[in-house]
Amino acid sequence: MIELTNISKVYDTPAGPFHAIDDVTLSIGSGDIFGIIGESGAGKSTLVRCINLLEQPTSGSVVIDGHDVTSLRGRDLRELRADIGMIFQRFSLFEQRTVLDNVIFPATLASTGKRVSRAEAPERARKLLALVGLEGKEGSYPSQLSGGQQQRVAIARALMTSPKTLLCDEATSALDTLTTSQVLDLLGRINRELGVTIVLITHSLAVARRICNHVVVMDHGHVVEQGTAEEIFSNPQADVTRALLQFEGEGR
Numbered sequence: 001m002i003e004l005t006n007i008s009k010v011y012d013t014p015a016g017p018f019h020a021i022d023d024v025t026l027s028i029g030s031g032d033i034f035g036i037i038g039e040s041g042a043g044k045s046t047l048v049r050c051i052n053l054l055e056q057p058t059s060g061s062v063v064i065d066g067h068d069v070t071s072l073r074g075r076d077l078r079e080l081r082a083d084i085g086m087i088f089q090r091f092s093l094f095e096q097r098t099v100l101d102n103v104i105f106p107a108t109l110a111s112t113g114k115r116v117s118r119a120e121a122p123e124r125a126r127k128l129l130a131l132v133g134l135e136g137k138e139g140s141y142p143s144q145l146s147g148g149q150q151q152r153v154a155i156a157r158a159l160m161t162s163p164k165t166l167l168c169d170e171a172t173s174a175l176d177t178l179t180t181s182q183v184l185d186l187l188g189r190i191n192r193e194l195g196v197t198i199v200l201i202t203h204s205l206a207v208a209r210r211i212c213n214h215v216v217v218m219d220h221g222h223v224v225e226q227g228t229a230e231e232i233f234s235n236p237q238a239d240v241t242r243a244l245l246q247f248e249g250e251g252r
């Protein structure tokens with residue numbers, strides 16, 4: 001269980017303090033596929049980066065499985081991050097390394113290498129590549145793969161340290177509809193078969209509706225609505241949710 005309580009994040013900007021996140025409280029259950037939706041600039045990325053403390057909240061607490069991790073530093077913080085994988089819109093692969101070496105990478109880091117030894121890393125990486133449907137691509141370079149395949153490599157790499165949670169920041173935004181659907185199916189399978197909790201940022205209600213069991217809607221740094229995906233989509237309360245639904249309806 002991930003519990004964010006009264007989280008705020010204030011950036012100092014030339015124009016003065018800017019409240020990117022304003023007093024957000026929410027709980028993410030173990031095994032959830034938890035969607036965070038909202039328009040660009042709503043604060044989705046900032047909030048999710050507070051979970052693994054890539055952003056230090058200005059105030060509030062982050063409690064994971066009963067442990068307050070908000071002030072972790074050094075080795076303890078690195079341990080926490082090994083437990084929380086992350087994938088991004090732009091895949092963030094090493095272009096000069098093969099697919100296999102990209103997936104092995106976390107095993108070569110002092111911070112995460114303890115989770116998987118260098119000796120067992122190639123075997124584990126091959127198994128993960130098979131899990132994400134990329135058997136036979138071990139020796140390819142990222143530029144030789146499609147966007148969907150590159151995101152699968154990133155997913156395999158994120159799973160290398162056996163994380164309990166996978167944070168997905170607009171992970172399908174650069175992909176076409178069919179590829180998005182395949183990557184969402186893969187994330188669903190990882191959730192079911194490996195028991196990994198998935199936190200999914202998206203500006204697309206269709207994506208959230210397809211895969212998430214619980215959804216929060218953010219607007220200007222606030223959570224304006226939360227509930228089961230079913231509740232949010234069948235009976236939206238917030239103006240921003242209605243606007244997103246209407247926009248997607250028109251886009252169909």
Ligand SMILES: Nc1ncnc2c1ncn2[C@@H]1O[C@H](COP(=O)(O)OP(=O)(O)OP(=O)(O)O)[C@@H](O)[C@H]1O
Nearest residue numbers: 011013018020039040041042043044045046047203
């Ligand atoms: N380092 C920073 N300094 C100042 N302002 C920032 C910083 N990082 C983010 N912001 C601002 O905080 C707000 C929230 O940004 P964030 O990236 O969390 O939004 P988002 O909902 O994820 O948007 P998008 O979908 O476009 O990625 C934005 O207005 C952004 O400009």
